[in-house]
Amino acid sequence: GKGEFDHYMLKEIHEQPVAVANALEGRLGSDQVLIEAFGPQARQLLGKTRQIHLVACGTSYHAGMVARYWIEALAGVPCQVEIASEYRYRDVVAPPGTLLLTLSQSGETADTLAALRHARKRQGENYAGTLSICNVPGSSLVRESDLSLMTHAGPEIGVASTKAFTTQLTSLMLVALALRQLRGGDQGLTARLVHRLRYLPTLLGDTLQLDAEIAELAQRFVDYRHTLFLGRGAQMPIALEGALKLKEISYIHAEAYPAGELKHGPLALIDGNMPVVALAPMDELIDKLKSNLQEVRARGGQLVVFADPESRLEQEEGMRVVRVPGCCRFLAPIVYSLPLQLLAYHVAVARETDVDQPRNLAKSVTVE
Numbered sequence: 001g002k003g004e005f006d007h008y009m010l011k012e013i014h015e016q017p018v019a020v021a022n023a024l025e026g027r028l029g030s031d032q033v034l035i036e037a038f039g040p041q042a043r044q045l046l047g048k049t050r051q052i053h054l055v056a057c058g059t060s061y062h063a064g065m066v067a068r069y070w071i072e073a074l075a076g077v078p079c080q081v082e083i084a085s086e087y088r089y090r091d092v093v094a095p096p097g098t099l100l101l102t103l104s105q106s107g108e109t110a111d112t113l114a115a116l117r118h119a120r121k122r123q124g125e126n127y128a129g130t131l132s133i134c135n136v137p138g139s140s141l142v143r144e145s146d147l148s149l150m151t152h153a154g155p156e157i158g159v160a161s162t163k164a165f166t167t168q169l170t171s172l173m174l175v176a177l178a179l180r181q182l183r184g185g186d187q188g189l190t191a192r193l194v195h196r197l198r199y200l201p202t203l204l205g206d207t208l209q210l211d212a213e214i215a216e217l218a219q220r221f222v223d224y225r226h227t228l229f230l231g232r233g234a235q236m237p238i239a240l241e242g243a244l245k246l247k248e249i250s251y252i253h254a255e256a257y258p259a260g261e262l263k264h265g266p267l268a269l270i271d272g273n274m275p276v277v278a279l280a281p282m283d284e285l286i287d288k289l290k291s292n293l294q295e296v297r298a299r300g301g302q303l304v305v306f307a308d309p310e311s312r313l314e315q316e317e318g319m320r321v322v323r324v325p326g327c328c329r330f331l332a333p334i335v336y337s338l339p340l341q342l343l344a345y346h347v348a349v350a351r352e353t354d355v356d357q358p359r360n361l362a363k364s365v366t367v368e
């Protein structure tokens, strides 16, 4: 049941420290990832991987978009990400050594399964193999993939995906580090990230302390009709995910853009009735992001910025700053997912929608 929580979604948001700890359980050595724990054939499959096609739908697709940044930066493996309903009908060119990596909470999403089958049939000889990252053991996707990494999030009841997403991200970080190890990248960084992964559940627990502050902040969104989300780098897919959560449960129209795209069009939307939610972790793009935020402020946009304590963003007229616990830039996408989930949740509650069962949606999309 929901226990002390009003909705499954809120319960599942608060389960994330435990869910992520479960996704890591047994998979970390003292300073590296235990590749054998992925399965007996994992070392061989990842060893012969030359590039990756990541394929998924919805929230799982956003996890794939984050993973591309990690896999390219940490392992130097070329990576492309695609929505399954597009991949399955495209004349995909898969160079030899392509790993098809499908992501799915349910393992029963029709388009994702079809993409897997299409790839096997069409260019079977060029695929090094198929890996799925999935939350449901014994699902069709797991049965039909060469190798599966289970996310161990536990059952997710709320239609809007939360803990399934952050455990997918955690699992994808393990894959990125495994690829780095196999390709002989500098192991100092690997060791540091392994140590930070161990601490991640605690960090997520600290981040959930923002719940009350975000519940209060959410009240100001209730009467807005639109919201714009901005992020850069690996936070850009988190902005997309924040927008998806908001629209699917609160029915407020939301869009997300890479912050650098603002002046190529969406800036025209900004006025005093357009709230803009920005993600500002401490990374090499922070100064560029700050100048994007100035562009919004100069046009009267109402900014809400989720920021690292070190990003030196100060609250001022038209800009509300919410401090997110400091974290390393690689794990920041996982950490920053939580405040956006909480924001969508509290806006939806304030608008009295059916949070766990949003209109027109199904938990598992088993038809095309």
Ligand code: F6R
Binding pocket: 057, 058, 059, 060, 061, 103, 104, 105, 106, 107, 108, 109, 112, 159, 160, 161, 244, 248, 363, 364, 365
């Ligand atoms: C949104 C959401 C959906 C799913 C999508 C894929 O909150 O849950 O976008 O992510 O339908 O589902 P899975 O991951 O089961 O393949």
